[in-house]
Amino acid sequence: MSVRVRVPTPLRKFTNGADEVNAQGPNVRALVDDLETKYPGIKERICDETGKVRRFVNVYVNGDDIRFLQNLETSLKEGDNISIVPAIAGG
Amino acid sequence: MAHPTAARWVTAERLREPKIIHSVLDLIGDTPLIEIRKIAEGISPGVKIFAKLEGFNPGGSVKDRPALKMIQEGIKSGKLAPGKIIIDSTSGNTGIALAMIGRVLGYPVELVMPSNVSAERKRIIDAYGAKVTYSDPLEGSDGAIRLCREILHKEPEKYFKPDQYFNPMNPQSHYETTGPEIYRQTNGQITHFIAGIGTSGTIMGTGRYLKEKNPKIRVIAVEPDDALHGLEGLKHMATSIVPGIYQESELDEKFPAATDAAYAMVYRLSQEEGILVGQSSGAAMHATLQIARKLRSGVLVTVFPDFGDKYLTTNLWVGWRDRMAVGNLQFSI
Numbered sequence: 001m002s003v004r005v006r007v008p009t010p011l012r013k014f015t016n017g018a019d020e021v022n023a024q025g026p027n028v029r030a031l032v033d034d035l036e037t038k039y040p041g042i043k044e045r046i047c048d049e050t051g052k053v054r055r056f057v058n059v060y061v062n063g064d065d066i067r068f069l070q071n072l073e074t075s076l077k078e079g080d081n082i083s084i085v086p087a088i089a090g091g
Numbered sequence: 092m093a094h095p096t097a098a099r100w101v102t103a104e105r106l107r108e109p110k111i112i113h114s115v116l117d118l119i120g121d122t123p124l125i126e127i128r129k130i131a132e133g134i135s136p137g138v139k140i141f142a143k144l145e146g147f148n149p150g151g152s153v154k155d156r157p158a159l160k161m162i163q164e165g166i167k168s169g170k171l172a173p174g175k176i177i178i179d180s181t182s183g184n185t186g187i188a189l190a191m192i193g194r195v196l197g198y199p200v201e202l203v204m205p206s207n208v209s210a211e212r213k214r215i216i217d218a219y220g221a222k223v224t225y226s227d228p229l230e231g232s233d234g235a236i237r238l239c240r241e242i243l244h245k246e247p248e249k250y251f252k253p254d255q256y257f258n259p260m261n262p263q264s265h266y267e268t269t270g271p272e273i274y275r276q277t278n279g280q281i282t283h284f285i286a287g288i289g290t291s292g293t294i295m296g297t298g299r300y301l302k303e304k305n306p307k308i309r310v311i312a313v314e315p316d317d318a319l320h321g322l323e324g325l326k327h328m329a330t331s332i333v334p335g336i337y338q339e340s341e342l343d344e345k346f347p348a349a350t351d352a353a354y355a356m357v358y359r360l361s362q363e364e365g366i367l368v369g370q371s372s373g374a375a376m377h378a379t380l381q382i383a384r385k386l387r388s389g390v391l392v393t394v395f396p397d398f399g400d401k402y403l404t405t406n407l408w409v410g411w412r413d414r415m416a417v418g419n420l421q422f423s424i
Binding site: 008013084 | 183230234321330
C-alpha cells in the first residue's frame with residue numbers, strides 16, 4: 001500500500017529536492033517512520049522528542065488536519081494524499 | 092505668550108484637546124513604547140526593556156508604515172495612478188495594510204497569500220473587500236512571491252506592485268518614523284535595538300536611523316532557528332528568497348529563536364504583562380530577554396509587530412494550558 005506525501009520547501013533537503021514522495025504505512029505514525037527510514041532526519045523535524053507532531057507542523061490527510069482526525073493513529077488507505085504544511089514566513 | 096515646549100505640545104495635542112482625525116491613515120505611526128517589567132525581573136537593575144506596540148496602528152500591525160510609504164511614493168512617481176490595481180504578495184499583515192489604505196485612497200487591491208494564513212487574516216482582508224489569490228501552502232511565502240510575479244508578468248500594465256521585499260521605501264518608512272519615535276521615546280538612551288526579520292524593513296530602516304544618531308547602538312535581528320519553524324511572519328534567511336532590501340552587513344548580530352521558546356514567551360506576555368501578542372512578538376521578547384541577561388546596564392527596545400487577536404485560531408493556542416500544566420514551558424529565566 002502506497003500513499004503520496006507532499007513535502008514542504010523546508011523539508012526538501014531531506015528528499016533530495018523532491019516535492020512529492022511515496023511512502024507506506026497503515027497509519028500516519030507508521031508513515032512517518034517509513035519516511036524516516038527513507039530520508040533519515042526528517043522525523044525529528046515533524047515530531048518532537050515525545051513523538052508528537054510539532055505544534056507548528058500541520059499534517060493533512062486528503063485535506064483534513066490529523067488533529068481533527070485520530071492524530072498519528074489516523075489510518076491510511078491506498079492512494080491517500082498526505083501534505084505536511086509548516087507555518088508561514090515573512091512579511 | 093510663550094511658545095509651548097515640544098513636550099507640552101505633544102501632551103496637549105494628545106491628551107487634552109479634542110483632535111479631529113481626517114483620515115484613518117493619519118493614525119498610522121506614533122505607537123506607544125511600553126516597559127516590560129515583570130518578565131524582566133531578575134535582570135540587572137541597570138537594564139531596562141521596552142517594547143513598541145505596533146498593534147496600535149489602525150490596520151493592526153507595523154506593516155501600516157511601509158505600506159503607506161510605498162503607496163505614497165508610487166503615487167508621487169506616477170507609477171500608481173487611477174485605473175491601476177495594487178498587487179503584492181504577503182503573509183498577511185502587509186495585505187491587511189494595503190487593503191485598508193487602498194480603500195481610503197480609492198485603489199482596488201489584489202493580494203497573493205499562502206492558503207494557510209490564519210483564518211482571522213483572511214476574514215479581515217475580505218472585510219476590506221480586497222481580492223485574494225491563494226498560493227500553495229507547501230511553498231510558504233516564497234511561493235506567494237513567485238505566484239505574484241507570474242500574475243504581474245501576464246498583465247504588467249494593469250498593476251502597481253509595492254514590492255515590499257525589494258522596495259527601498261519599506262525600510263525608508265521605518266527610517267523616517269519608527270527610528271525617530273524610538274529615539275525620542277527613550278530620550279536618546281537606547282543602547283540595543285532588537286527586531287524580527289520578515290521583509291527586514293523594520294530592522295534595516297530603524298537600525299539605520301539609530302546608528303546615525305549613535306553608532307554605538309547595537310542592532311540585532313531575530314530570525315527562526317530553523318527553516319521549519321512556527322514563527323509566522325519571520326523569515327529564515329539562509330533558506331528563503333532573500334529580500335533585496337536586506338543588508339546583513341548593517342546588523343551587529345543575529346539571534347536564532349526557537350519556536351517553542353517564542354511560544355512560551357507569548358504565554359508569559361499574556362499571563363504576566365497582560366499583553367496579548369503574536370508569535371513574532373514572542374520571538375522578539377525571548378531574544379531581548381536573553382540579550383538583557385548578559386548586560387549590566389542598557390536600554391533595550393524591541394518591536395511587537397502586532398497583537399495576538401489574529402492568531403487565536405492557530406496552533407499557537409491549541410492546548411496551551413495543558414502545555415503549561417505539564418511544565419513544558421521553558422521559561423527563559
